[in-house]
Amino acid sequence: MHCQTEAAPRACVDVHALEAVALAATRSAAVASYDWVGRYDQKAADAAATKAMREALAQAPGRGTVVIGEGEKDDAPMLFNGEIVGTGNGPDFDIAVDPLEGTSFCAKDLPGSLATIAFGEPGTLWSPGPGFYMDKIVVPPQAKDVVDLDDPPERTLANVAAALGKKVSELRVMIMDKPRHKNLIARVLRAGAAVQTPAGGDVGGSLAVLLPTLDVDLLLGVGGTPEGVMTAAAVRALGGGMLGRLAPQRDEEADAIRAAGMSLDRVYECDELAAGDAFFVATGVTGGTLLDRPRKCEGKTTCESLLISRGEIRYLTHTTFE
Template sequence: MQAADISTLEAVALAATRSAAVAGHAWVGRNDQNSADAAATSAMRAALAEAPGRGTVVIGEGEKDDAPMLFNGEVVGNGHGPDFDIAVDPLEGTSFCARDLPGSLATIAFGEPGTLWSPGPGFYMDKIVVPPRAKDVVDLDDPPERTLAKVAEALGKDVADLRVVIMDKPRHKELIARVLQAGAAVQTPAGGDVGGSLAVLMPTHDIDLLLGVGGTPEGVMTAAAVRALGGGMLGRLAPQRDDEADAIRAAGMSLDRVYACDELVAGDAFFVATGVNGGPLLGRPRTADGTTITESLLISRGQIRHITHTTFD
């Protein structure tokens, strides 16, 4: 994409996540995940319809969660501008939103046409995300103890000084135990591995790596941010049910192949998130006296930009 196109599309992505965040925020604490997801998705779709160009959704969250979605293959935009690919989750952390727990985000990534990896029927993947200084030392086939030792050496730390994000899921029980036994500290959010990955990449957060299995849409969006900032990421499909594994094999895809970051996102791309209900990364939308204030994060071309936006009704 040309620089002018990137700047234009960044503005579109920011408008889309802001719209989704404000719509989703109306459902914070109402214990209704599907309504929150539907509101965020509808608002994001309406914003993307105004995009100056033609965007194709390569990977979305809805099919995995049987939720309202921007569906794979959906085309958005007015057609008058550049073509681009989209990876999207209008409401990352739906349970956080429904229960008013911190960390829910409206998220999206844009890339050049044909550059965002499509996992086909694969909904889950095993991931490692590390900062730039450790990008060349990780191996998804290493046991966690060896990964910790290699990352610690690359970062000039002791293993005991490492802080690791692993989602608090039953599938991670052994992994968490082994990382703790090795001496590292573990942060175990209930979900939201996009937020955990961003914390690894941002120097203002004291997180050294992310490990474990999460969603493929989150993986591709994370890879857009990782690539933009020169970090390291590896991923491999990790089906959580037999029918998912069978569908992956039927599609001719390998369960053993490890994808590097530049295979998950093979060209220029950027990532945008807007806070829905507050948390360590971004605050929630705030409305008063006819104005709405949102907080967003734009990761693009080696830069991290925090953007506060005020909308006047």
């Protein structure tokens, strides 16, 4: 993210200041939703996270536009598409957001729920309009040039394995455990690869591909477009590979996409989903292999966050006092 150069520039982007705001937003959302962990009330958890994140984003030094939010897809409390946040005194920037990724995990106190957000330069984060779902491939940098969404999964596995210097039998593939993926999972298993099948949370699944310590080689399957855009910000920042294509799950969604003049066949590359400098932030809500959950002890709350920006992965621990 850099200085804007149009005839009447608003301001230069202070990336560190925006990173601090993004971290404050995800931490606030994580702490607020944590009060609803294990209470089997997804909408209440979502509402708490959204309210806390909106309040934190109101302090952003500039004018942020929510390009894509999660609530419209899930009929949940949301930061809505087109919403403007921030003080207005500073740079413009785009936001892709899911205040509570993995609401069912939060409601049932299962690992994997996160508060997530991505910031990008104005006009650079892709807006899918009425498209709520997309087919995705996410791979590490070594395999970014060998994948094609039109390839059968067997060919994708062979190409990725060769790029990574592995056998197909050594690959670990992340695919969400959804009815729509039954055939895909079966084909990947028959090809000889191992499969991880979380019930949801494809942002976390994509991050597992990008983070070398988590031993996942690629992500396949259909997930949400908000998660896809946030993932693209992280993939771009780390030089990985990603492809996406709209994959409506209902006739009404497909009709709305066509009515908006968008193609159901076009494949988007990572630098189209996140077309400029961007960064990604997540804070743990229910723990797991990626990030720990908030810890409350003796009047203190400690959160663990992840910041992916400009080729770097940073883990940050933050403690607040009541």
